Structures are given as structure tokens and as C-alpha cells.
Amino acid sequence: MAARHDLSTDPRLQEELLQARRGTAFFARKLNELTDAELDGGTRLPDWTRRHVVAHVGYNARAIARLVEWAATGVETPMYPSPEARNHEINFGATLSPIALRNLFDHSAVHLSVEWRDLPDANWANEVRTAQGRTVPASETVWMRTREVWIHAIDLDNGATFNDIPAPVLERLLKDITGAWKTRGTDTGLLIKVNDTAGNGADLTFGDTSATDPTVITGPLPAVVEWATGRGTASVTTAGPKTNTTTPPAPKWI
Structure with a gap:
């Protein structure tokens, strides 16, 4: 039976999970402030529309969830098959309808949170490999996601600033x-x-x-x-x- 709360009992990790989830909630708020038409607008990233940023953040949650699954099962599940596949995924996601794009963010964020929630204490030290080729403990996935959601909330160029980041x-x-x-x-x-x-x-x-x-x-x-x-x-x-x-x-x- 799935846990109803985080299985991790490490106070430091619990605090890091809280920051990641707060960042996710902050990104969600800035996204929800945008109309569907405003998703076509520019961002603080060259050549990326808001659609690209939302697609990236959504697919990033799925990719990090694969690393958590790797730590849980021992079966190697890389973040992406290749850098080219990652870029193709983002470009494809940017073409989705507004409701599909919003659902991508929402559902992927919940999926990742559940994967974290159900990972036992012992598995957080299991090593996984990032898209950059670094070997890290599964606990690093929390920080990987934290920086993504906080920084990209600002990249949406919808009023968020670095002063909003803890x-x-x-x-x-x-x-x-x-x-x-x-x-x-x-x-x-x-x-x-x-x-x-x-x-x-x-x-x-x-x-x-x-x-x-x-x-x-x-x-x-x-x-x-x-x-x-x-x-x-x-x-x-x-x-x-x-x-x-x-x-x-x-x-x-x-």
C-alpha cells in the first residue's frame, strides 16, 4: 500500500523536499496567472517562449522521476535517451494545446512528488546518473528539481524575481x-x-x-x-x- 506521507525520516532531506515543493507551487502560481494566449509570449531565455519553459519543467519532472525509480528498483532508467531526445521532447511539448501543456506540468509534478514520498530511507543513498553524466545519490534529485522550478518561475517573465527565492x-x-x-x-x-x-x-x-x-x-x-x-x-x-x-x-x- 502506498504511503500517505514521506517515508524519509531525515530532517535535512525533509526540509529540502519542502523547498522543492514550495518551488513547484510557486511555479504553478506564476503559470496559472498567465492566460492561454500569454503562453505564446517570450521569456528571459533566448529563443524560448513560455511554452518551451513549461514543457521543459514538465518533462524535467518526468526525467527526475525516472532517477528516483532507478533508486527504488535498481533498474537503470536514465533521465533522457540522449541530449537530442531531450531537445526534441521540449520542442514537441511547446506545440501542445494550452490545456495539455498545463496538464503536463501538473501531472508530472504530482508523479515526482509521489516517487519521492514512497522512497524508503535506505534508498536515498542509491546512486543514479544525471543527464550531464554525474553519478550522485538519489537525494540529489531533490536539489536538481528545486533549482529548476525556482529559476524557471522567473524565466516565465511574469513578475517573479530572484528576491522571491528563499x-x-x-x-x-x-x-x-x-x-x-x-x-x-x-x-x-x-x-x-x-x-x-x-x-x-x-x-x-x-x-x-x-x-x-x-x-x-x-x-x-x-x-x-x-x-x-x-x-x-x-x-x-x-x-x-x-x-x-x-x-x-x-x-x-x-
Whole structure:
């Protein structure tokens, strides 16, 4: 008999599941504010309409659910057969009728939540493989979904901003992004400073801390994450070895 509540008893994981579900609810609210005709409108992502964003978020839930099923059964079920298949799926989803597109989001979100709910404690440590080829524990799927729903709710370009994202999610996003830059060596000479994180007086520093004369990006946490994800430069300042330094584009993240 299926559980009526999450089988996981790990307090940290329970909190992460809550953030993922809150993000899903936030995306749903911003989607439901749009009329069917407005789904044809543009987004904060080049070449993608709102239809593409909704299709991507819906199919992403299905793909992550496959990883959770993998952790539950031990049977390998990749997120996507190939990058080409993923792109084709999104482009196809963007052609669906408005009601079908909305149902795709709703049903896939419920399916993923149920897969998480019914995964026993012992299975959360089982390893699965992401679309980027990383081997991670099944618990990582919760964070994978969290960042998708929160960021893409903003990409709908329907009034949501990075200020709507909870501070713990923003901090983890920035750690992920700057960690990826460091691994690739693309943060050389780039220092990121966050002022007064979550209003608690603490500052955060990321990037090339060993640089003698770095380009320094400074701002409040939401603004710095907005810049780091490649979605704008508002409310960040830039200083560096060159006079009249303009804010550079952030290095590639994903």
C-alpha cells in the first residue's frame, strides 16, 4: 500500500523536499496567472517562449522521476535517451494545446512528488546518473528539481524575481555555480562578494580568492545569483584593474 506521507525520516532531506515543493507551487502560481494566449509570449531565455519553459519543467519532472525509480528498483532508467531526445521532447511539448501543456506540468509534478514520498530511507543513498553524466545519490534529485522550478518561475517573465527565492536556495545555487566555474577554471581573476546575506550581517565570498587584482562583482544575494545564472546585471557593481569596468557576462554554468 502506498504511503500517505514521506517515508524519509531525515530532517535535512525533509526540509529540502519542502523547498522543492514550495518551488513547484510557486511555479504553478506564476503559470496559472498567465492566460492561454500569454503562453505564446517570450521569456528571459533566448529563443524560448513560455511554452518551451513549461514543457521543459514538465518533462524535467518526468526525467527526475525516472532517477528516483532507478533508486527504488535498481533498474537503470536514465533521465533522457540522449541530449537530442531531450531537445526534441521540449520542442514537441511547446506545440501542445494550452490545456495539455498545463496538464503536463501538473501531472508530472504530482508523479515526482509521489516517487519521492514512497522512497524508503535506505534508498536515498542509491546512486543514479544525471543527464550531464554525474553519478550522485538519489537525494540529489531533490536539489536538481528545486533549482529548476525556482529559476524557471522567473524565466516565465511574469513578475517573479530572484528576491522571491528563499535565501538558503539562493546560497546553495551560488555555491553550485561558483563551484562549477572553479572546476572548469573559468573563474580565474573573478571574485564575487555578496553583501549582508539574508539580512544577518554576514558576507559571502566566492571565486578566485587568490587573484591579486581581480574583477570584483558585488551586490545583494538575489542580484548576484541573477547575474551568476546569466539573467541580468541589475543591482550588482563591478570593480577591477580597468577603469570604467563594465559588468562582464558570467561564465557558463550548465
